[in-house]
Amino acid sequence: MPNQIDLESVMEGRLATYSMLSRLYRREVDQDTLDRMKKMRCPINTGNADVDTGYKLFHRYLSNIWERSLEDLERDYLRTFIGANTTGHSAAYPNESVHTSSDRLVMQDARDEIFAIYRAAGLKGSDDWKAGEDHIAVELEYMQIEVQRSIEALAQDDLMKASTELMRQYNFITDHLQTWVPFVVKDMLKFAQTDFYKALAYLTRGFIEVDRDFLENVLSEELEASRYLKEEDR
Template sequence: MSAELIATLEERAATYGLLARLFNREIDEDLLENLGSLPLGGETPAGSPCEGARLMQAYLDASGSDAITELAVDFARLFIVRTARTKNASYPFESVYTSTDRTIMGDARDRVLAAYRSEGLDKSPSWKLAEDHVSLELEFEQLLCSRAGTALADGNEAEGRRLLVKQREFLDDHLLVWTPMFAEAMQVGAKTDFYRGLGSFLLEFLQDDRKHLAEIAD
């Protein structure tokens, strides 16, 4: 396997990690400062314009001293505070979008947990989120991506390809099943261009990554 492919896997893992962090909790000062130095206005791995990243970058470029508070309020409004269970609310759990009664801890959570355990992962005592939370599903893709890169760097092509196929299957069976609806709800409910852009960026990256995996894993 080429060094270029391994480097691409490292970059993809880093993007999954960043997305997982952004959906896990509010942005703090350190993260906000680091985000300002990232090339968010660039292109997707396939070279196409990334509208979501452009919106995020535009918000960061224009943000003032109240950005931390403004983003924290938007995060809470989108993902934590619920005044009513509405169809368009941006619940960050797969079960809400794949169950008929729009509740968490449904069958999707059990399937996701089985996927984690198939790779030797299980819930730790400090794990407070349901297993089908978007940040945990993204962390799982990050882990698979990192493990694939390590396997290929070590010359274990069979294991590397197995992990690439696993990534593709998890996208098909889970993330790409529900994130289009989740991203749309974010774009409707967000009050800042940052989180509006994050919804778009999430979907753009996952769709682009699926195309990339089709090229290298098949």
């Protein structure tokens, strides 16, 4: 009996992908994460070239893991996201502020906006996290939490709540992730030396595009209504 693709399975897939992406940006890969990744399927005909390339590169890297891979990945994480210089152009800085402020500094307006969004969603920052709320890992974790909330709302047949959560996700992608992630991805492709982090770059860019299209599809009526209301206001 073939597996059914329905809204629930798509939402579960989105949740798993956001969770994985967030984890991979948060800190260096450890053995446990690597072991779990080795069990994943790498789809290669998703219809999005970046997603396919990302998975193909992950597959190539994960199929060639050897004893030094963890060390290599630790070094590549540092090289890619932290860098060895202070020029503001020597790594793929994972904070939105860096890419949206003229001085390429952390803790700028983007971080304040992001923080306000988290608070509006009833979330507060962990005391243990010191890398800024606009870090890509945290922004992806926010999406993960929102997807989880919409899954729960759907399970309770609370379509209004599910729709609100989905709209929040769509707005977050279009207002934030989509505006700066392509820049960090471009830098990742420049600085990363392992297929692993190149794969992460491709997959992130591709998945955000795919997810935005998915949400646009699901929310077509709401988006149409919202556009109509905006025009009315004018």
